[in-house]
Amino acid sequence: MTEVKLVCVSCPVGCELTVVLEGKEVVSVTGNRCPRGEEYARAEAVEPMRVLMTLVRVEDGRDRVVSVKTDRPIPLRLFPQAMDRVRELSVKAPVRIGTVIEKDFLSTDANLVTTRTAH
């Protein structure tokens, strides 16, 4: 059994949570003062998920880069790999906000999408 300590970020209170894990199974969550804390701890202790925000190079444009995000959270542990992949990508100007740059990014089901229009 392993114990994971977390600070809940669901609200400003910031409960200090203790999660007991048996492999990838959550055995118990303590320290939370509301159900949202338990939900947060169960997800966070096993597989923290985050939205990645970064930049993709723009070719033949006035802008050098365009901002992008994953349209849903992806596993945090994939971030180094994700950044390596992003550095290989580029788009031709102009590109509209909301354009999918890469579908099913790193087989995560998330798409990499532009968050601004670049010229």
Next chain:
Amino acid sequence: MRAYKVDVLVIGAGAAGMAAAAAAARARASVVLLERGERLGGVLEQCIHPGFGLHRYREELTGPEFAHRLRGELEASDADVLTEATVLDIHPDGPKVVVISPKGLKVFRPKAVVWAAGARERPFGALRIPGTRPAGIFTAGLAQRLLDLEGLRPARRAVILGSGDIGLIMARRLHLEGVEVAAVLEIQPFPGGLTRNVVQCLQDFGIPLFLSHTVAEVHGRKRLTGITAVRVDELWHPIPGTGRYIEADALILSVGLIPEVRPVEGFVALDPVNRGPRVNGWLQTEAPWLFAAGNCVAVFDLVDTVAELGERAGTAAARYARGELSRGRRVSLVRGENVVSLVPSYLDGAAEGARVYLRVPRPMEGVTVDLGGVVRRKIRVARPAEMIELSVNGDALAELSRRPEVTVEVRPG
């Protein structure tokens, strides 16, 4: 020179200004929105992280996406927009606003003005840190602009001074783009930003945060080579013998924002703590034709709040331009214990209700926010990083506005 007549002139096309211009136009005023830069959106354009719009649009957006939505609202209105237009001067008699743009000098004679120029970052020169004056010292907003708008990498190894949300977010952005973040230093004994950002911007990437630390000295001749970090006591004085050299070619400063007030400070009273104009619930300053909204009034946490205040100011300015904004008795709001930022400075008895925004000076557990003994709100944990919002309904406002002044305080219990 011919003067352009307009009902409402809005200065600054960030979140507050765009929302104000759209709202004033929807309230049937003729509106011109002035923007100094080439594009609309203000600082939102360079804030490429998510976390915006949860209140206003009920979904989580990045800064540029939030700006895109607001531009849509603006385009759907009849407001005119003038970019690359810098305000040189505002004359309170008239009022008259002098503007320079690539098309030349223009003079506006508006019936009402919404000042929405945002805030500036506290610069290195204001910190009085000893040492050399090399290249490589950036404010966080400048580093963010270089990195996320212009696609330039400003450093190889950086130290960040200040753990407010901007500093934390820049730590993550720099790390992801291949800049090693050696340390984040915070002079206070608690983080300046939200817990969520401490977790998701620092802990996620193993970036160390040193509380009760500051920069004692900067080193390097042409380019920064490193800094000396030092531990501080409760009075923020460096503790001798705790100095430590950290190698870095960039020092990123996230040490506070100051409302921009330069062209208006000569004729309106400023609040000494907020450092922006004193306003009533309509965001009306002491010059009745001048309204102010957003971070030029006080530094707010959420762009959603800023846009809402912009709308309120725009609507009120349109009504003022038509001569329809009635003013009731003006009641001063006074800071009691544990209140730093406080907006508005006055309650207006003629309004239907009011919203009061305030900030505590340090983290506090189990407190009651009290507005003149009439409106009370219990809060489990109050933190400086999160503004507290109080809603005042019409009945409470009517009662409070019979008094000469009303005190706001945050007390234990």
